[in-house]
Amino acid sequence: MFKNSLFLVLSLIVISLFASDMKNDNSFTTPGNSVITEFQKNNSASKAPDFALTSVDGKTVKLSDFKGKIVIVDFWATWCPPCRKGIPDLIQIQKEYPKDVVVIGISLDRDTKSEVPAFVKNYGINYPVVYGDGKVDKNFGGIEAIPTAFVIDRNGNIVDKHVGLVPKSTYVNLIKKLK
Structure with a gap:
């Protein structure tokens, strides 16, 4: 009887601590709401690390080439739903913001790298897609999950970070603020 009571009390404590922690977790978003990430809370705008990576069409793409535009750097992979x-x-x-915004997709495909060009063509991707080199993700502070996207202002500062699927409206709201 004592063991059952003790187990029940400890279980309730663990559940309440977990629920309390989830209640205060602002790293997730619901569609249509703005994302309040740990990045925003803990970091002021910092310079985005420049990179020079090879695109699927063999060209070199540098982040610094897009200074003066809002840039969304999206870390992704073909195998990621x-x-x-x-x-x-x-x-x-x-398509909607061609003068103000550039999206750069950084493929983290390692074993399926050869599938990336066909994937880009099949999806009709209209922005530069480059191959990650194992350094770029570390230079952005490490990528713990994909997709992970960084929003960079016209001056090259990282102003937001999103982990996971983000509604289009979240990006649009941020673009409007940065224009």
Whole structure:
């Protein structure tokens, strides 16, 4: 009887601590709401690390080439379902804001790298897609999950970070603030 009571009390304590922690977790978003990430809370705008990576069409793409534009750097992979689900929104953003915004997709495909060009063509991706080199993700502070996207202002400062699938409206609201 004592063991059962003790187990019940400890279980309730653990559940209440977990529920309390989830209640205060602002790293997730619901569609249509703005994302309040740990990045925003703990970091003021910092310079985005420049990179020079090879695109699927063999060209070198540098982040610094897009200074003066809002840049969305999207870390993704062909095998990632949330990445695939979010790509049409990024395509639309690139279509709707061609003068103000550049989306750069950084493929983290390692074993399936050869599949990336066909994937880009099949999805009709209209923005530069480059191959990650193992350094770029570390230079952005490490990528713990994909998709992960960084929003960079016209001056090259990282102003937001999103982990997971992000609604298009979240990006649009941020673009409007940065224009």
